[in-house]
Amino acid sequence: MASDPFRSRWAWILAIVTLLVASTAAVGVWETVDAPEASPTFETDIADIQASMGVMTGLRETTIERDEETVRTVEQVWRRPGKGKYRIEDVGGTASDSVLKVSDGRTLWLYDSADGRVVQINLNGSATADSPSRIERLLTTLNRRSADEPARSSEISPLPVVPSEGGQAASTAGVAGSLTVSYEGTATVANRSTYVFELSSNANTTAFVSGFSQTLWLDQEWYVPLKRVTDYRRGDRNVSITVGYETVSFDSEIDHGQFRFDPPAGVALTTTERPRQLHFADRAGLQAASSFSLPDPSLADSFRLVDATWTVGHRVRSLGLQYANATARVTISKSNLTWYEPTTEGQPVNLGDQEAALRNLGTELRISWVCDGARYSVAGTGVSAEQLIEIARSVACE
Incomplete structure (x- = not known):
């Protein structure tokens, strides 16, 4: 029996939703990192900062490289961080599938116009958890460390390697916990000033997932990730994942109807619960x-x-x-x-x-x-x- 690609995509996206892990990610235009003279004191009330941010919009690119295989996806993104609201439209790349993803914080809609199918995922009245708590732990750790103290292992999880609202499956199952965290300086991404951080695992090289590292670029005003590059070895394959925004703007004035979706007449509809x-x-x-x-x-x-x-x-x-x-x-x-x-x-x-x-x-x-x-x-x-x-x-x- 032939496989159902839409069902495969839905299964993966639903699995991510089930894990309650979401993020705002980004890649794109960036400059050389300027080495820091000293680590600044970072804000740590990220949820409060982002609560006043309004709508974030941008063009996001994801590139996944597994040895000789490369898949690239380009998406137009509208988001309200912390509210569970987003709209993501595929606009380019080499990925063979294209699914519109729309969430109002209560319901997530996945629409494949080519197949004429819609999946409705009820989110039980609560927005999917966002990434501020992970970022807050990272910044709190760095604030406690003196500028001349070497990087050390900390109980911090890396951010998800791909945007969990959709995109290509790229699991790093088991990559969490003690990582060496360091502040690397500043850089420009999508014409925005960012802080740059390096997270790396000192895990045993015989582990199923080994050689894990993640570089993270955080917007200096809103503390939203504007780029991340993740590298690791999974089994016998090298994996490199770059996610980020080519363009980005904050507090954009948009029609909030962007976060609503009405299924077209005649489409096949599947309803499930998170x-x-x-x-x-x-x-x-x-x-x-x-x-x-x-x-x-x-x-x-x-x-x-x-x-x-x-x-x-x-x-x-x-x-x-x-x-x-x-x-x-x-x-x-x-x-x-x-x-x-x-x-x-x-x-x-x-x-x-x-x-x-x-x-x-x-x-x-x-x-x-x-x-x-x-x-x-x-x-x-x-x-x-x-x-x-x-x-x-x-x-x-x-």
């Missing part, structure tokens, strides 16, 4: 909402609970517990995804009565297993494999 994720301040709140019993991991006293989540979708029920101390982060998840089979090979480990698999996914180690109709996962950054195995044994089959 899994809803709830966050809780403590275990008690999560337990009250969850249909699963909560794992109670054995961790060092320095760890504290920093996030507790319950995710519910059409086929998904999943809880998450995230713990952190000054140098490490551990996440425990429990879900009904017993049918899921990871694509990466793992090392067998024994958890008492349970057989599990340990995987090195880059800067993250993960142990997963299935027990009594639930899938468990214990992931960690800044901890050794031996430490993670002991934590997994304390969870076992709770």
Whole structure:
């Protein structure tokens, strides 16, 4: 049976929406980076800054290179950062598919005019999470560091490598956690003044994702990423991804009807729900909402609970517990995804009565297993494999 390219694109975009990771990205006109005399003090209330920004518009280009294969996409973008509102129209490039993406913060529409098909994704009344919190953590880390202090590993995640509203699939699964972060100076992108930062992983070169680095250009006024270049090796393939704006403007006066979409008559319409994720301040709140019993991991006293989540979708029920101390982060998840089979090979480990698999996914180690109709996962950054195995044994089959 022939594959359905629209369904493949929809599946990938929906997967990204499900992960609740979105960003404002950018590539294009830029100049040589000017080396810094000293690191400035950066603003860290990014959400408040962007709340007064209005509409951002621009021409965005994405280039994905995998060894000898190159795919280029050019899009016209309208966005309200922090509001979950955007409109993205393909206007050029070499990609074979073209899907209009429109979100008003409550509903995301994906329209393929060539196939005459529309997917409507209900966002459960909440806008998709944006990137300011990641940027705030990066800038807070740099503000704490003295100008003459060398770069060091920090508990910071890279920004998504491609715009999560659409575009070509380019997963860097497992790339998150401890990265070396440094301020590199200033440069001009799309006629805007930017700060330039370098993030790089010191992960073991035998990891599934290795050699990870990301250079990020942030607008000096609005702290929106105006360019990012991401390089890594995935398995036996080199990957380089450049995303950015050739032109960009802020506070543009536009018709806000740009963020609405009315399906044309006669198109095939599919409706689905984005899994809803709830966050809780403590275990008690999560337990009250969850249909699963909560794992109670054995961790060092320095760890504290920093996030507790319950995710519910059409086929998904999943809880998450995230713990952190000054140098490490551990996440425990429990879900009904017993049918899921990871694509990466793992090392067998024994958890008492349970057989599990340990995987090195880059800067993250993960142990997963299935027990009594639930899938468990214990992931960690800044901890050794031996430490993670002991934590997994304390969870076992709770």
